[in-house]
Amino acid sequence: MLGTLNLSFYIILGILTILLSSFVAFTFSRYHELRQHPSGLLVSLSICEVIMAYHSIIFALDSSRYIKWIKIEQTFDLLGLDSLNSAGFLCGINQILLSASTIACICYNIAICLDLIITLYNPLIPGSVRKKWYHGLTASSVIYFTVYANYENKFIYACTSNRWNRLEIMNSGSVNILLLVYLTIGMTSIIYSACRFANGLKLDSHANKYYLIRHVLYVMIFTLCWTGPAVSYLMRKYGKDDAIGSEVVDSIAIATTSASGFFLGILRLSDPVVWSRVKRLTSFDSSMEKISEDAWTQPVSVIVQGKLNCELTRCIFEGIHSAFIQMKESKQEEDSYFATKKYSTKEIKKIKRDTEAMNVWGVRDSKLNGMILDVYASDIFTNIVNITGFSLDDLIESLNPDNNQNNEVNQSAGKSGSFFLFTRDKKFAIKTIKKKEKQIMMKFLRAYHQHLSEYPKSLLCKIFGIYTLKIPGVTAIYIMLMQNLLYMIKPNSIYDIKGSTKGRTAKKNGVFTSPLKDLDFIANQEHLLLTLDDIDVFKNQLLADVKLLRMNRLMDYSMLIATSDGYENAEKPQHSIYSLNREKVYTMGIIDFLTEYGYMKSIEKNFSTLRYGRLSKGASVANPSRYSGRFVNFILSVVIPIVRRNSSYIIED
Structure with missing residues (x-):
């Protein structure tokens, strides 16, 4: 003892x-x-x-x-x-x-x-x-x-x-x-x-x-x-x-x-x-004053969620904005977009910043007077910008750092936890991505570019650039510039649809968060009413897009669906369709398609099978063939009900 x-x-x-x-x-x-x-x-x-x-x-x-x-x-x-x-x-x-x-x-x-x-x-x-x-x-x-x-x-x-x-x-x-x-x-x-x-x-x-x-x-x-x-x-x-x-x-x-x-x-x-x-x-006493947000609310993040994130976002805007200005000033070779070398180019651009701006990172060195931006396949992405109806001038104006001061950084509610940053005019979005996602996009870029050239009104989210930002004192940040699908609309509801029913609800602890998901769409008895012509156009484009993703072994993508009462101005945004009675506007686009079905996803699928048995068919993870079929079936049987639910919808090669 x-x-x-x-x-x-x-x-x-x-x-x-x-x-x-x-x-x-x-x-x-x-x-x-x-x-x-x-x-x-x-x-x-x-x-x-x-x-x-x-x-x-x-x-x-x-x-x-x-x-x-x-x-x-x-x-x-x-x-x-x-x-x-x-x-x-x-x-x-x-x-x-x-x-x-x-x-x-x-x-x-x-x-x-x-x-x-x-x-x-x-x-x-x-x-x-x-x-x-x-x-x-x-x-x-x-x-x-x-x-x-x-x-x-x-x-x-x-x-x-x-x-x-x-x-x-x-x-x-x-x-x-x-x-x-x-x-x-x-x-x-x-x-x-x-x-x-x-x-x-x-x-x-x-x-x-x-x-x-x-x-x-x-x-x-x-x-x-x-x-x-x-x-x-x-x-x-x-x-x-x-x-x-x-x-x-x-x-x-x-x-x-x-x-x-x-x-x-x-x-x-x-x-x-x-x-x-x-x-x-x-x-x-229920009348106590509202609790303030500070210190241990997020004990480490409180240090950086304010000024530091604002400075980091300004660096991002300055970097991409300067890159597009340099692209506009440089002369492009005509009819060379499909050259093989164009898909794998990497340009290293040095973006100068004044000493005071650099000091905010706690790095004082006379040799460090700026940051470095790696720009990938700039000619290809510039062509994609033109295909989708935008111009370099649109991007330069929207990305101007002086117009985007103190922008909020929003974190994705999904598994990736990526951060989103929107331009002040809401036209474009900047998303932080993983290095693996950057590699997948560069591998997929040729097929993606050629697909958009053939289908300018593709439902696939339009990506306008992939970059690696290197700031002294901060690790390399991989970012992607893309179109904001919800530009020019004020959505009443937003859904993220994967075609999966296993745990696909936004309800947590009795409270719904945005966006809503597949089970919420079913529970709310939602469905989109379109004209026969719009249904035919939508279905053909959906099949073409999903076929491309399946051929490139991509999965885990979503259909973002937003319903609204109309547009904010007379200009009709891309990916939007009027309802049958023209009282609502539906905005749709396929997002988050940079997940490749590799070894880890195969292991996750096998684990899901062992855990849920037959119920694993409804789980989110699936091989590209099964995922694409289930995704299309859900869209065409639940979202736009034109086929029987759980029918064997075959996507032809």
Whole structure:
């Protein structure tokens, strides 16, 4: 058994950690804005702290006595296990859960520090993508280090806590390896952010300074709390375990690790915004003033969602705008658009910016007086602009940075988490894409260009450029310029239709978000009423477009459908059709077609089949042939009902 002092530390501080971390997890789960990335990581972290503290208390109390006290071993009599074996088995489970929760706590703290670095390096990396990586890496670390630690621990079935297994959580040094990683990343996040701000990164928000101070405190508290186990481990490893101070070190280590969740919980709740939500949560007064948005609402993103994103978007507009001006000034070769080399060209354009503009990124270097824009297949995309009825003058005017100051950056609600930026006149949209999507588009460009040349009124979303933007101090950003399908209309409803019925609804927690999806279209009993001539034209174009996508092994695309009462001016936008009674206008276009059916999609399809069985036919992922057939069938049987639902609609080659 542990000494009375150590046992008191374990129990009292462990109980305080359980209570406070549970309250933190509940508070953050209660409010949607606190669940968003990256503050949503604190929910997982707090739950891990509760598990760690609970199993630490069990271990300290002597697992065998605790098991007998709650009589849990009696339930194993039904399995034919005697009390000794069942107690040993339960002790082993406790040791494993204690190790796993401890490792998870450290990993989530590493993720919080790493996210600050990533955010300052590129604020347009989607939070949904980061969150998946953080959870995945944490799970992998937990599995590896837990198995490693418990394999090395010869006392995994030992139920009695004593001097030699007092700090089982740090055995074999596995936890200390993660602590060293945390210390490295935590200090790097502090130094990197401090250097960025000291070297010119200026953001107009008091919350920025306030958050950075809080982040420094967070790293310092966590580091101090976990220094004890590391020192204890090193003393034992190098044969100084019998030294006079070893007992004192062990007591400190037990106290600080047991209290780490408690101290960090106080820091989390002390934030004014979180505290205002706590007061609202514990108050029955519904007349309380609206909660402000600041600090821990999005603890890292708050630093960049304001001024930094505005500066980044200005860089994007300046880069593309300058590129089109240079294209207009350069003389193009006539009748050369279909030359093979034109589809793979890359022009490197240097865009100059004044010193003050560059300093906003926290990069002060006399040699860095601008940014670099890689422009791909400019002649081909210029021709696509002309095909669709626009001109370079239209693009130059819409993309003028002076006309697009302080534009909002909107994040996609889809899986990609891409960011959208619209020109102030709403004619064009700029979307951040992945490197893989850029590669797919360049591979698809020849077929896409030739298809638009043959079908100028194609339903496919019109893409006017692919670029890689390189700004000093920020990672490379891949962007795509395209037509805004909803230009000149005020939609009453917007649908994103994939032809899939598995989970395809925009209803979450009883609330609908935009755009609506396939199941919502069916539930609302929507259908588009068109003249026979319009139906014939639409059907033929739909089949031609989908055939092109299928031939190029593309899938996961959507039909964007918007209904409105009319146009904002006399000019009729592309992709729009009057309803049969001419009281409504339907705007339609095929979007998000840059997903190739490769190995990963094949694996996802097989997993969907194993998970849902026959129901997997309605899942979103499918091979290009099946996806295209299901997509067309849904459009022509539900959206524009001219064929029987689920009929075997064959798209001829």
